[in-house]
Amino acid sequence: MHNISFIKRSLFFLFAFIALQNVIYAQYFDTDNKYAMSLSEVLDKIEQRYHIVIKRKPKMEEGKIVDYALWRFKSNVDSTLASVLNNLDINAIKIDSAHYELKEYQYYRWNVQDGWNELDRISSQYHNKQQWELRKDSLREELYQALELSPLPAKPNMQPVVTKERIYNGYSVQNIAIEILPGLYINGSLYKPLRIHGKIPIMLSPDGHWDQQRYRPDCQIRCATLARMGCMAYSYDLFAWGESLLQFKTEDHRRSLSQVVQTLGAIRILDYVCSLKETDTSRIGISGGSGGGSHTVLMAALDKRIKLSAPVVSVSSYFYGGCPCESGMPIHFCAGGTDNVELAAMAAPNPQLLISDGKDWTQHMPEHDFPYLKKMYGYYNAESNVENVHLPIEGHDYGISKRAALYHFVAKYFGLDIRKIEKDGTIDESKATIEKEAEMYVFGDKGQYLPKDAIKGFDNLEKVFNKAIGKNYNEQ
Secondary structure, X not given: OHHHHHHHHHHHHHHHHHHHHHHHHHHHOOHHHOOOEEHHHHHHHHHHXXXXXXXXXXXXXXXXXEOOOHHHOOOOHHHHHHHHHHHHOEEEEEEEOOEEEEEEOOOOEOOHHHHHHHHHHHHOOOXXXXXXXXXXXXXXXXXXXXXXXXXXXXXXXXXXXXXOOEEEOOEEEEEEEEEEEOOEEEEEEEEEEOOOOOOEEEEEEEOOOOOOHHHOHHHHHHHHHHHHHOOEEEEEOOOOOHHHHHXXXXXXXXXXXXXXXXXXXXXXXXXXXXXXXOEEEEEEEEOOEOHHHHHHHHHHHHOOOXXXXXXXXXXXXXXXXXXHHHHOOHHHHHHHOOOHHHHHHOOOOOOEEEEEEOXXXXXXXOOOHHHHHHHHHHOOOOHHHEEEEEEOOOOOOOOHHHHHHHHHHHHHHHOOOHHHOEEOOEEOOOOOOOOXXXXXXXXXXXXXXXXXXXXXXXXXXXXXXXXHOOOOHHHO
């Protein structure tokens, strides 16, 4: 009897609580209170209604209220999430049909269809080579302006710092630092074939956002193998990355000026390699992956000295580059709005290889973006000059299959003998020597050879840059 009495009392209190909640709900869930609900409640209801799971962090939901909450529910989950989250600076990233993940608003990551629609809007502005050439000229001019590099700042007079040459199997390496503004250096390593007859091509290799920077094995292997093919290869650091950390902090890389410094650095590198007696200036190429791929596209669009480009796991109409070194300056607002696929088209008719994969924002490259690029190359009757190697089961890296595609592409268009690095139809990279990181430093294992007048700290960089472009530091 006692247990029955206890159960009755419990049920009474439960129903009373529910009734009270309903009274409160009815009292406050109305137009006077904008039908407001907490974001947590709304997300719970979305999960229940659409039978999905939303991965989320409580801190992201904390204190957030959704006005007219249930009115935002649409006929499908994607539209509902967009309606609920758009004004809260939160994105719902679709993992698969039943799983989503919440992330803080990412200006650089668009819905796939939205990206395609934007590329269609952009491309509707030109329909032949003449119209495209006019837009390309306008874009190039505005890109330099957006980067605050029009005109270019004066070039320092200091000669590059070049270390002693190291000899390996079929190639050599030496480290080089180039002063790009007073006291500002861009550091890298130049790989050369041991036997050079006449003029030979060179490939620039900008680093991507991977661990170990340009010191990592896959980067060394790629440059060494290119050199063994008969091509020079110049590997260089991103800003506040690699040896640049002698002058700046890691967090400085995520400042908008990083895109400017990297662009200016590549221009100075091109100045340097074009001055080398071995360089065939009609055969200069560039290939980087990830953030280095975005840099590759930008440099091929900006600098006509580049005759071949190969952006790897990078180009997409619905991804603008998640790092300020890719999208920190307003380059994507040039000429009424552009994207990385249109910037890639600016390389036409020069040979271009785009390598995409199935596990990042390049997974849909063959469906929409690459057909656009083929059309653009068609304006020059050069459709065969643009290629896409799509690797649907691979991910975001610069692995052997991607490197092999690059070697074949460079050999094809720069007239090199692929048999020098191929054995029984398979690329042989075994003769590349992986150096220790310290061997690749320009300024010593402890930075002891860094010039005394080298800039230290981001604030000082801003002062030097603004002075170089004739901008008053207080104008910012």
